[in-house]
Amino acid sequence: MGNCIVAQSGGPTSVINATVAGIVKGNQLNPVYEHVYGGLNGIEGILAERFVDLTDMSDEENHILQQTPSSALGSCRYKLKRDNVEDFEKLLEIMDKHDIETLFYVGGNDSMDTVAALSEYAAKNNITGKQFIGCPKTVDNDLVHIDHCPGFASAAKFIATTALQTWLDVMVYPASRQEVFILETMGRDAGWLAASACLSEKVDILILPEDSFDKDKFLSRVRECIEAKSKCYVVVSEGARYADGTYISAGESKNDLFGHAVLGGAGNALKAMILDSGAASRCKVQDLASAQRSHASEQSLVDRMESFRLGLSAHMHSADKSFTGKMVALRRREGEQYDVEYFTIDADQVANYVKHFPTEWILPDYKGITQEAVDYLQPLIEGTPTIVYKNGLPAYVEPYYLN
Amino acid sequence: MGNCIVAQSGGPTSVINATVAGIVKGNQLNPVYEHVYGGLNGIEGILAERFVDLTDMSDEENHILQQTPSSALGSCRYKLKRDNVEDFEKLLEIMDKHDIETLFYVGGNDSMDTVAALSEYAAKNNITGKQFIGCPKTVDNDLVHIDHCPGFASAAKFIATTALQTWLDVMVYPASRQEVFILETMGRDAGWLAASACLSEKVDILILPEDSFDKDKFLSRVRECIEAKSKCYVVVSEGARYADGTYISAGESKNDLFGHAVLGGAGNALKAMILDSGAASRCKVQDLASAQRSHASEQSLVDRMESFRLGLSAHMHSADKSFTGKMVALRRREGEQYDVEYFTIDADQVANYVKHFPTEWILPDYKGITQEAVDYLQPLIEGTPTIVYKNGLPAYVEPYYLN
Numbered sequence: 001m002g003n004c005i006v007a008q009s010g011g012p013t014s015v016i017n018a019t020v021a022g023i024v025k026g027n028q029l030n031p032v033y034e035h036v037y038g039g040l041n042g043i044e045g046i047l048a049e050r051f052v053d054l055t056d057m058s059d060e061e062n063h064i065l066q067q068t069p070s071s072a073l074g075s076c077r078y079k080l081k082r083d084n085v086e087d088f089e090k091l092l093e094i095m096d097k098h099d100i101e102t103l104f105y106v107g108g109n110d111s112m113d114t115v116a117a118l119s120e121y122a123a124k125n126n127i128t129g130k131q132f133i134g135c136p137k138t139v140d141n142d143l144v145h146i147d148h149c150p151g152f153a154s155a156a157k158f159i160a161t162t163a164l165q166t167w168l169d170v171m172v173y174p175a176s177r178q179e180v181f182i183l184e185t186m187g188r189d190a191g192w193l194a195a196s197a198c199l200s201e202k203v204d205i206l207i208l209p210e211d212s213f214d215k216d217k218f219l220s221r222v223r224e225c226i227e228a229k230s231k232c233y234v235v236v237s238e239g240a241r242y243a244d245g246t247y248i249s250a251g252e253s254k255n256d257l258f259g260h261a262v263l264g265g266a267g268n269a270l271k272a273m274i275l276d277s278g279a280a281s282r283c284k285v286q287d288l289a290s291a292q293r294s295h296a297s298e299q300s301l302v303d304r305m306e307s308f309r310l311g312l313s314a315h316m317h318s319a320d321k322s323f324t325g326k327m328v329a330l331r332r333r334e335g336e337q338y339d340v341e342y343f344t345i346d347a348d349q350v351a352n353y354v355k356h357f358p359t360e361w362i363l364p365d366y367k368g369i370t371q372e373a374v375d376y377l378q379p380l381i382e383g384t385p386t387i388v389y390k391n392g393l394p395a396y397v398e399p400y401y402l403n
Numbered sequence: 404m405g406n407c408i409v410a411q412s413g414g415p416t417s418v419i420n421a422t423v424a425g426i427v428k429g430n431q432l433n434p435v436y437e438h439v440y441g442g443l444n445g446i447e448g449i450l451a452e453r454f455v456d457l458t459d460m461s462d463e464e465n466h467i468l469q470q471t472p473s474s475a476l477g478s479c480r481y482k483l484k485r486d487n488v489e490d491f492e493k494l495l496e497i498m499d500k501h502d503i504e505t506l507f508y509v510g511g512n513d514s515m516d517t518v519a520a521l522s523e524y525a526a527k528n529n530i531t532g533k534q535f536i537g538c539p540k541t542v543d544n545d546l547v548h549i550d551h552c553p554g555f556a557s558a559a560k561f562i563a564t565t566a567l568q569t570w571l572d573v574m575v576y577p578a579s580r581q582e583v584f585i586l587e588t589m590g591r592d593a594g595w596l597a598a599s600a601c602l603s604e605k606v607d608i609l610i611l612p613e614d615s616f617d618k619d620k621f622l623s624r625v626r627e628c629i630e631a632k633s634k635c636y637v638v639v640s641e642g643a644r645y646a647d648g649t650y651i652s653a654g655e656s657k658n659d660l661f662g663h664a665v666l667g668g669a670g671n672a673l674k675a676m677i678l679d680s681g682a683a684s685r686c687k688v689q690d691l692a693s694a695q696r697s698h699a700s701e702q703s704l705v706d707r708m709e710s711f712r713l714g715l716s717a718h719m720h721s722a723d724k725s726f727t728g729k730m731v732a733l734r735r736r737e738g739e740q741y742d743v744e745y746f747t748i749d750a751d752q753v754a755n756y757v758k759h760f761p762t763e764w765i766l767p768d769y770k771g772i773t774q775e776a777v778d779y780l781q782p783l784i785e786g787t788p789t790i791v792y793k794n795g796l797p798a799y800v801e802p803y804y805l806n
Contacts, residue, residue, distance in 0.1 A: 012572045041577045070571035077576065161796055165697040168473035169415045171802060173480065174444045181693070200796065289689040290584070294568040297701060300795070381795035392703070392784035393564055393603065399574060 001031070002101035002129075004318065006054070007039035007046055009107035009114070010077075010138065012070035013151025014158075014296035015307040017397070019106050019135045020073065021065045022311020024054050032319045037100065040401040042076035042107075043114060047090055051098070052400045065397045066304060067387055069296035071106075074401030080114045088121045095130060102131040102318045104311075108138035108149075112327055113351035119325030120348075134327035134347045135314050137307070139293040141192035144353040145345050146329040150310060151293070153303035153380035156196030158295040159185055159288060160381060166286060167202035167233050180222060180232045180274055180283040184267035186292060187237035191357040193292070194237035196377050198368045204232050205366045207270070209239035210357050213248050215273060221366055222279040232280065236266045297394040301383025306330060306340065313342045338379035404434070405504035405532075407721065409457070410442035410449055411540075412510035412517070413480075415473035416554025417561075417699035418710040419540045420800070422509050423476065424468045425714020426538075427457045435722045440503065443804040445479035445510075446517060450493055454501070455803045468800045469707060470790055472699035474509075477804030483517045491524045498533060505534040505721045507714075511541035511552075515730055516754035522728030523751075537730035537750045538717050540710070542696040544595035547756040548748050549732040553713060554696070556706035556783035559599030561698045562588055562691060563784060569689060570605035570636050583625060583635045583683045587670035587690040590640035594760040596695070597640035599780050601771045607635050608769045610673070612642035613760050616651050618676060624769055625682040635683065639669045700797040704786025709733060709743065716745045741782035 006023050008016055020038070027036050036055045039046035052073070057065070065072060080087055095103070103118070105111050115134040122130050136143050141152035163183055170181040185193040191208030198206060204225045207213060225232035240248045249265040267285035274283045314328045327347045330340040361373035369377075388395045409426050411419055423441070430439050439458045442449035455476070460468070468475060483490055498506070506521070508514050518537040525533050539546050544555035566586055573584040588596040594611030601609060607628045610616060628635035643651045652668040670688035677686045717731045730750045733743040764776035772780075791798045 012575055044577055068571065069568050070575050074577065075575040077580075157795060161700055162694050162698070164796055164799065165472050165699060166693045168471065168799065168802065169693045169697040171805070172415055172473050172478040174447055174477065177480075199794070284693065286692040286694060287690065288694075290569045290572045290687065291565050291689060291691075291694075294572040295565070296568060297564055378794060383795070384790070384792060387787070389787060391602070391781060392560060392786070393567055396567065396571065399571065402574070 001034040002099045003035040003037060004033040004102035004104065005037040005039045005046065005051065005100050006073070006104040006106065007042045008071035008073045008075055009042040009105060009111040010075060012075070012293050013137050013139050014069045014154035014294060014299050015066070015151055015304050016070070016106060016137045017068050017072045018066040018304050018307035019137065019150060019311040021062045022308040023104055023315045024057050025062055026312040026315030027055065030316070032315065033102070037098070038073045038400055041074035042078060043080060043091070044076035044078040045074060045401070046094060047087065049094055052403065061397060064388060064395050066308060067296050067299065067385065067394060068396040069294040072397050072400055074399065079110050080117050082117050088118065091118070092127060092130065101129060102133065104133050104135060104314055106135040106137055108136070109143065109351060112136070112347040115327065116325055116346070116348035116351050122324070129321070131318055131321065131324040133314050133318055133324065135310050136327055136329060139193065140187060140190055142190040142354045142356070143350055144355045145350055147332045147340065148380055150303060150307035152192060153300040154296065155193055155292050156199070156377060157300045157381035158292055158298055159193055159197050160199040161298065162288065163197040163200035163202055163235065167200065170233065170284070171231055175230045178226055178230050178281045180226070180234060180280045182234045182236060182267040182270050182283065182285045184236050184238060184285060184287040186288070188239045189354050189356070191237045194235050195357055195369050195373060197235040199374065199377055199381060202233050203235050203368050205234040206368045207234070207236040207240045207366055208357055208362060209237050209241055210359055211362050211366070212243035213240050218270070218366060219273060219277050219279045222274055226280045234270060236270055238266050240266045297387050299385055300381045301385050302380055304385055309342065317344060404437040405502045406438040406440060407436040407505035407507065408440040408442045408449065408454065408503050409476070409507040409509065410445045411474035411476045411478055412445040412508060412514040413478060413541065415478070415696050416540050416542050417472045417557035417697060417702050418469070418554055418707045419473070419509060420471050420475045421469040421707050421710035422538045422540065422553065422714040424465045425711040426507055426718045427460050428465055429715040429718030430458065433719070435718065436505070440501070441476045441803055444477035445481060446483060446494070447479040447481040448477060448804070449497060450490065452497055455806065464800060467791060467798050469711060470699050470702065470788065470797060471799040472697040475800050475803055477802065482513055483520050485520050491521065494521070495530060495533065504532060505536060507536050507538055507717055509538040509540055511539070512546065512754060515539070515750040518730065519728055519749070519751035519754050525727070532724070534721055534724065534727040536717050536721055536726065538713055539730055539732060542596065543590060543593055545593040545757045545759070546753055547758045548753055550735045550743065551783055553706060553710035555595060556703040557699065558596055558695050559602070559780060560703045560784035561695055561701055562596055562600050563602035564701065565691065566600040566603035566605055566638065570603060573636065573687070574634055578633045581629055581633050581684045583637060583677055583686040585637045585639060585670040585673050585686065585688045587639050587641060587688060589691070589695060591642045592757050592759070594640045597638050598760055598772050598776060600638040602777065602780055602784060605636050606638050606771050608637040609771045610637070610639040610643045610769055611760055611765060612640050612644055613762055614765050614769070615646035616643050621673070621769060622676060622680050622682045625677055629683045637673060639673055641669050643669045700790050702788055703784045704788050705783055707788055712745065720747060
């Protein structure tokens with residue numbers, strides 16, 4: 001019996017560890033591997049042989065791991081380039097040395113590309129007995145072929161909850177006090193997170209990357225709301241942009257290592273427009289920043305269970321030794337009651353594509369989303385797991401990468 | 404049997420409605436009044452005779468009310484000035500007209516001044532049969548004579564939870580990636596909220612208004628952390644200031660109606676210092692803004708129960724018709740186990756004073772807080788009430804002021 005290794009990559013989510021917990025639990029229930037190793041800090045740590053042994057994790061630790069946000073194994077932004085043969089050889093060598101048959105990689109778009117690249121390399125070089133399997137996660141919900149991405153629903157739940165709570169906060173003063181509240185969410189290219197704020201039913205104006213921004217139209221909507229009720233609740237995605245593709249937060253953008261634009265400040269850009277134009281006399285901005293992807297104390301129960309089950313599913317599929325270069329996924333079953341089924345797909349069909357928020361789900365004039373969009377989003381945020389507390393704060397697993 | 408009215412003023416908290424729920428419940432259990440009215444939008448709404456009848460609130464509504472953040476009765480920033488005799492006369496006239504014996508005012512510093520001013524006016528003019536009773540609330544925890552303020556503990560719990568979760572978020576990348584994370588909290592004059600982040604045990608640098616800011620000392624602490632572990636977790640209060648009293652967020656400050664400085668941007672000011680000096684190559688800021696005072700879905704159970712009991716206590720005391728110009732309060736009992744007892748105090752002893760975070764609880768070089776401070780804060784965030792959900796989001800009472 002050989003071993004397997006699981007590693008995590010990319011940005012944190014509230015349930016990214018539930019998938020690791022699922023793989024570990026899967027192997028305890030149905031042993032396929034002698035050891036389940038955790039690779040620390042993604043591919044970067046595996047290349048440095050930084051491992052931890054997760055095989056005999058206790059049920060208590062498994063439970064706490066599932067409510068610990070952000071990769072407990074650490075993450076990296078290191079991308080295996082197809083022309084960097086040295087890395088590929090070194091990785092396979094390390095796998096051989098530790099008798100590792102299977103690498104589970106939990107991540108988003110770029111991680112699925114790594115899974116595809118590794119399995120392609122192995123096939124091309126007739127390397128057998130090695131599997132590379134992807135497990136999806138991303139708060140952005142922008143992976144294709146999967147109904148929704150693990151991690152998204154918990155972020156969506158926190159965003160909608162915060163929208164509801166801050167709407168109550170801003171409405172509290174009499175009509176004599178004009179106020180615009182702007183909630184800024186993550187979402188570089190896709191508006192899923194911003195759109196989910198509409199589940200609160202409190203959003204007056206919604207600005208998504210998929211809907212080109214028009215300053216005059218926006219300001220006239222703000223004026224309309226202020227005239228009607230002296231308050232206006234705006235939600236904007238960090239990736240909101242003009243028709244020509246310029247981000248409304250421009251000026252502040254620069255590039256990260258992967259060549260994505262790093263954004264911030266869409267909310268402040270809108271605030272400046274509102275105050276400069278006199279559309280309202282007061283405006284506050286709340287940027288949900290890192291909290292939205294790491295607020296695991298109010299996970300969506302659906303999200304947590306699905307993430308765990310994707311881990312179980314990946315482990316189960318790996319018993320078939322020809323299973324490689326694949327990502328485990330889920331699709332929604334037809335019917336009134338929300339339900340999903342699990343399936344698998346080639347990782348290269350997922351890597352480097354982006355699933356946008358459907359434009360047919362966007363109401364005109366920034367008025368929010370259609371009922372169809374609500375029907376898609378709503379079941380995902382159902383349920384709240386029982387959280388274990390310690391000294392009044394959510395218990396968490398001490399990050400393995402710090403040991 | 405006469406009537407009473409309860410109103411709310413000032414900024415929102417997560418448990419401000421629990422005190423209203425306590426007054427309503429108190430009168431159901433032990434009727435002192437025929438009607439318990441809610442005055443909408445504080446004194447401003449009472450002067451406009453905008454009332455709602457809360458007397459027969461169902462248990463279910465009472466429960467949901469307690470988990471609804473931000474004043475369900477609406478708020479105002481209107482301050483009764485002692486020389487504005489017209490307002491006083493009008494208020495008393497309205498109370499007479501509706502046979503209202505007692506006004507309960509739930510609020511902070513300014514509201515206690517209103518309670519004091521009204522009872523002084525009544526005494527000076529030999530007006531009998533009218534009571535004015537204050538119920539404390541403020542996320543800032545800056546009222547004197549009370550051990551801690553209702554609303555503070557729930558905000559503190561959310562801040563410490565977010566500190567823990569965003570610390571996990573920022574630590575996740577390998578040591579090759581330098582990163583400073585700055586969490587900005589409310590706290591104009593008092594550092595209680597920022598200090599409570601230290602309950603997470605993850606804060607490297609804490610900047611409070613009570614501890615004068617020194618840029619060089621700050622940057623050298625940042626460099627120290629970056630050298631040691633390539634990451635640095637900073638918490639700053641919006642009211643952080645230099646020794647000469649200038650806010651570090653200066654430039655952005657202006658005055659609100661009450662003559663307080665309106666702040667924002669302490670975190671961004673620190674970020675600019677860090678990046679300009681090269682103390683670290685990356686820096687993120689999360690300003691908790693409105694969410695920290697309105698995140699009622701993770702209230703502290705201690706806070707919610709105490710807020711409710713302060714409502715019960717205010718109602719009970721009001722049965723003594725000589726009881727006026729007072730605020731209900733709580734103090735901690737001696738002993739190892741956390742416990743409080745309720746008492747009352749003259750509202751004018753509370754109005755217009757500020758309770759600062761004790762300087763003897765601040766560690767040197769921005770290193771956080773003493774064990775004594777932790778021992779004070781920790782019991783306040785214990786317990787999490789069971790939250791009622793509707794469609795995946797916390798249920799709330801539709802604001803009365805919108806009806």
